[in-house]
Amino acid sequence: MAQFVHNLTEEVPALVNAAVTYSKTRLATFWYYTKVELIPPTPAEIPTAIQSLKKIINSAKTSSFKQLTVKEALLNGLVASEVWMWFYVGEIIAKHGIIGYDV
Amino acid sequence: MVPPVQVSPLIKLGRYSALFLGMAYGAKRYSFLKPRAEEERRLAAEAKKKPDEQKRIERELAEAQEDTILK
Numbered sequence: 001m002a003q004f005v006h007n008l009t010e011e012v013p014a015l016v017n018a019a020v021t022y023s024k025t026r027l028a029t030f031w032y033y034t035k036v037e038l039i040p041p042t043p044a045e046i047p048t049a050i051q052s053l054k055k056i057i058n059s060a061k062t063s064s065f066k067q068l069t070v071k072e073a074l075l076n077g078l079v080a081s082e083v084w085m086w087f088y089v090g091e092i093i094a095k096h097g098i099i100g101y102d103v
Numbered sequence: 104m105v106p107p108v109q110v111s112p113l114i115k116l117g118r119y120s121a122l123f124l125g126m127a128y129g130a131k132r133y134s135f136l137k138p139r140a141e142e143e144r145r146l147a148a149e150a151k152k153k154p155d156e157q158k159r160i161e162r163e164l165a166e167a168q169e170d171t172i173l174k
Contacts, residue, residue, distance in 0.1 A: 029104070036107035040119045045112035052113040083117040090125020095133050103133070103140035 041049060059065045068076070095101050 032104075033107045037110050039115070041112045041115040046116065049112040049116040052111060056113075079114060083114060083121055086118045087121040087125035087128075090122040090127075091129035091132075092125075094126040094129025101133055101136050103137045 092098055
């Protein structure tokens with residue numbers, strides 16, 4: 001029993017250290033990508049965004065979206081679904097539950 | 104490591120506006136559903152009262168009519 005406790009107190013710090021180092025490197029990679037990819041748009045970028053939106057609306061009006069390849073269209077659809085999923089993530093945050101409203 | 108990709112501002116704008124719209128929708132729907140659920144619980148509790156009362160009366164009658172000497 002005493003031997004068990006002794007082993008435990010020796011090995012637990014090592015395990016905790018290993019876990020901390022592992023998560024630190026992962027966190028660093030995560031932060032490295034998040035800083036560029038997941039930040040909200042700065043106010044300076046909003047006109048560019050509105051321009052892109054106008055281009056899309058234009059391509060819908062002039063039927064030039066039919067010139068897209070199927071691969072491009074699929075990719076656009078995938079990106080659009082990802083953007084729409086953020087809506088559901090926001091809803092989950094607001095209702096404080098994953099499935100169903102907790103009334 | 105792959106360099107991080109430059110996300111188009113339209114996509115960023117779309118993502119964050121969808122996030123905030125979702126939060127607003129969730130909050131509104133929650134505040135709409137909460138009083139309705141409470142009302143329904145109240146109604147269910149009231150509708151339960153009468154059959155419960157009946158059962159209680161029946162149970163007491165049955166107990167009074169039992170002729171066992173073990174009481």
